[in-house]
Amino acid sequence: MLARSAAVRAFYRSDFTRLVVAGVLMALTLGAVLAIDALPGVAAPEAVVGGVATTDLVAPRADEYESTEQTRLAREEASAAVLPQYDYTPERGLLIAERQLGALEDLVTPVDAAFDAILTDDARQAALRSSIASLTPQARETLAGLSSVQWDLIRAELMQVLEAAQRVEVRDTLLTDARAAVVNRISVGFAADQRALMAEILAPMIVANSTFDAQATEAARTAAANQITPVTVAIRAGEILVRRGDPIDDLAREKLDRFGLLDPAPDPVRAAGWFLLAALVVVLLLGWVWRFRPQIWHRTSA
Numbered sequence: 001m002l003a004r005s006a007a008v009r010a011f012y013r014s015d016f017t018r019l020v021v022a023g024v025l026m027a028l029t030l031g032a033v034l035a036i037d038a039l040p041g042v043a044a045p046e047a048v049v050g051g052v053a054t055t056d057l058v059a060p061r062a063d064e065y066e067s068t069e070q071t072r073l074a075r076e077e078a079s080a081a082v083l084p085q086y087d088y089t090p091e092r093g094l095l096i097a098e099r100q101l102g103a104l105e106d107l108v109t110p111v112d113a114a115f116d117a118i119l120t121d122d123a124r125q126a127a128l129r130s131s132i133a134s135l136t137p138q139a140r141e142t143l144a145g146l147s148s149v150q151w152d153l154i155r156a157e158l159m160q161v162l163e164a165a166q167r168v169e170v171r172d173t174l175l176t177d178a179r180a181a182v183v184n185r186i187s188v189g190f191a192a193d194q195r196a197l198m199a200e201i202l203a204p205m206i207v208a209n210s211t212f213d214a215q216a217t218e219a220a221r222t223a224a225a226n227q228i229t230p231v232t233v234a235i236r237a238g239e240i241l242v243r244r245g246d247p248i249d250d251l252a253r254e255k256l257d258r259f260g261l262l263d264p265a266p267d268p269v270r271a272a273g274w275f276l277l278a279a280l281v282v283v284l285l286l287g288w289v290w291r292f293r294p295q296i297w298h299r300t301s302a
Helices: 002-009 013-038 068-080 090-116 121-129 137-144 148-167 172-185 192-205 214-226 250-258 268-292
Strands: 063-067 231-235 240-242
Touching: 063 068, 063 250, 068 214, 068 231, 068 250, 090 121, 090 148, 090 192, 121 137, 137 192, 148 172, 148 192, 172 192, 240 250
Parallel strands: none
Antiparallel strands: 063 231
16 A cells, blocks of 8 residues: 555656646746736727817726826926016115216206206296206296295105106116106195106106026025926826827826837736746646645546
8 A cells, every 4th residue: 555655756758848847837837827917908009089089098907107298297397386486685676766866966966056056037937947958848937936935835745756766676677667656655735736746757767676697596496496396196097097088198108108008019017927827826726736646646547
């Protein structure tokens, strides 16, 4: 009995040949069945026509990856959100305010001279009308009708308003708006025609003290973009990547490329893995049969 059992469990050359042949056939068969998973999905080149999906394109497996396209879009959005940078500083505002106050002094010097000179009323009014050449006829008449006391009040207001207007930021892109709004800085205690006169004098004196800084703007936008971390995308197996009729934009193209759906091809690494698993399973199975079921293993040689 023991001798027969030993004989049955002995491993002969014929057993080796049988093991190899059976193992290879079974491993190839099982591996081929399992390797179907490595074949391309339902997508084919005709699934995208003219940049539009002709069918629902589905993820063949789950995956998680850093999306270059979504990261790019997020960084572009962060960069675009950065406001233009200007070179204004309080020190620069003060410097330009002092310079413009000097220019205003020069502008109104002929008016001061007309009031200081000993002239008849008609001569003084004539001098006042010609003192500031840029004024409109209506503003000239208003200036000619002022008394010395009224002019002193207006002169002081001009200096105060100009200094206040120039010490805050005045962007070169908004200079027209700043000049138009200067009338709102003038005290409402003055008559309407006097406020209009002051606005005409002050508007040309307002200059930009803040200029667009292209280099600083680009640096700020680059810094904002660099703060965006790479965007991670998680996709579930069976998730619809692109629906039928939707255009294939850069974001969709990235997903389809990730799964090889734009140019479907077998996954050799995945297929090799399945064949290796099949070979391991077959070896274990045949080894178990030879060791524990010898009557099945030697059935053909009986």
